[in-house]
Amino acid sequence: MTGPMSSCVNQPEGPLGASLRTMPTGGKNTGCPSSAIYWQDSWRHSSRSCPVVECPPGLYGANCSQTCGMCKSTGSCDPVNGFCLGGCSAGWEGTHCLQNCTAGLYGPNCKLRCGQCLGGGYCDIISGMCPGACADGWEGDKCDIAISGVLKTRPAFHSTPLFPIVVICLVAAVISLCTFFTYFVCVRPRKTALRRLYAEPTNDHINNTYEQIVGSPWELQRGQLSLGNEFLGNGQFGNVKKGHVKINGVKKPVAIKSLKDNASEKDKEDFLNEFAILKRVGKHENVVCLVGACHIRGVMYVAMEYAKHGDLRTFLRNSRRFTSLHEYDNTASPFLLAALKPQTLINLALGTAKGLKHLSEQQIIHRDVAARNVLLGDKLVAKIADFGLSKNDQTYVKTSSTRVPIRWMAVESLFNNTYTLQSDV
Structure with missing residues (x-):
């Protein structure tokens, strides 16, 4: 910059804590800025010093245009950034002391905690006094003195962060107990009974398959199936006899297939494969359809349509x-x-x-x-x-x-x- 304004240069010589000054509006040929914040004696003219003026108390910033916050004691703040160097007055907090205390705190810089106000209320942010009475077991203007011989009142358990965790743990424990009870009392004994009832080394595959049809539309009760003596034929791995199935009170003839006594493991697998295919075939006029299956004394009987x-x-x-x-x-x-x-x-x-x-x-x-x-x-x-x-x-x-x-x-x-x-x- 050239001209008169360039005659003032920044040569800080004052101490670190020197007061800040502001330039008044200069004349045409004064050679000083029209307005500036600066350290005292830090602006120097080559031949003379520029005039200096301090910001009034409670103001700061360019042209001293901003108001300080609720600063402690004198109410003055840093003339450059507005920070309250001595702290905030009672009831205020923040670097500029422009924020009220958070609920439950009071005093200078909001460093003090409220006492035990009645009903969990909050005290006055300046004086710390409770607006009403004190909670049970407490006394004093600020309700911060415990009454001798009286148990201090604790915060309600359900209002603490631990409460939801405890509730979740209790619910999980109840569900786990119910699951274990259902399995060991209901499910496991039933499976054990089935294993004991049908436990024969040569019929493991049949037993497993029968357990799969329990409760399905293909399950036949023992009383529904009657096995006759008429021999219809034998297949690769099974015998076929004529019998009857009673469904909804109606008795109809069926062809009943069962494994041979000397059936091999491969024959058993083929038998189960045929049973699985029959379940998938479904109902059709031109296919011999599955009627159902029944397990009697370790032997699985498959009832099919009778031709x-x-x-x-x-x-x-x-x-x-x-x-x-x-x-x-x-x-x-x-x-x-x-x-x-x-x-x-x-x-x-x-x-x-x-x-x-x-x-x-x-x-x-x-x-x-x-x-x-x-x-x-x-x-x-x-x-x-x-x-x-x-x-x-x-x-x-x-x-x-x-x-x-x-x-x-x-x-x-x-x-x-x-x-x-x-x-x-």
Whole structure:
């Protein structure tokens, strides 16, 4: 800067605590700032000193335009930043002493804590006196003197930070106790009873599977199932007998399958696999559906739909043999003769195709579709049965040594051991 204003330079020579001054408005050629805050004797002119003026008490800042806060004693503050160097008056706090004391505190700089006012009230921020009476066990103007022989009143427990933690811990403890009680008194004894009731080394898989159907729609009570002596046939790993199931007061015939006495572990796995597939198949007119399952003296019985006309292969062979013997005999059975009509054969093929379509929609690969595994229900309705080799998948690659029907297998299954939904057709 050039001209007269540049003749005053800042050369601080005064002591650290020297009072601050403000320049009055200078004239045209005074050579001093029009207004400034500065240390006394710190502004020097090259040939003369600029005039100095102190801020009045209670003011600070440029041109002494700002008012000091509630400073202690004289009420004066630092003329530059406004800090109360001697502290705040009673009832005030902060660097500029412009904030009232926080509730519960009083006095200079709010350093003192209120006494025990009645009802948990707060004292006056200046005097520290309670606006009303003192709490029980306390006396004095500020309620800070404990009465001799009287127990001091403690803050209510529910108002302390410890209260919610204790409540949470108590609730968690009650829930834990209820859980342990339910398990050890109700659940565990029931499982133990089931294990004792069905504990046979050769039927572990059956027991586990039966526990899975307890309470499910497939569970049959012992009184609902009656096992007959009529032998319907035997499969790879099980025997099939005719029986009856009583549901909603109605008794209907069923085919009941159970494991052979000498069944191997592999046979048990296949039996359980067929049971799992039957549960997934659901209900369909052209599929032998699951009715339910029952566990009797360590043996699991699976009840399925009963097809009174047997399997398709036997039926066709009997029909062919009967027709050839009675080709010119008018006494031939009308039922067997009807089975040989083209329309009847078409209906059988169509019903089988519908059953395969349903299995395909359920993502089930049968792997053993043959005439012997198609049963005939009422009115010669074709029903696909025997899910012992079935898999619940779109594509299955055989890696085990399970026996398979080579005569009915698709080409890709023969050479690549690959089974798909299409290879069943």
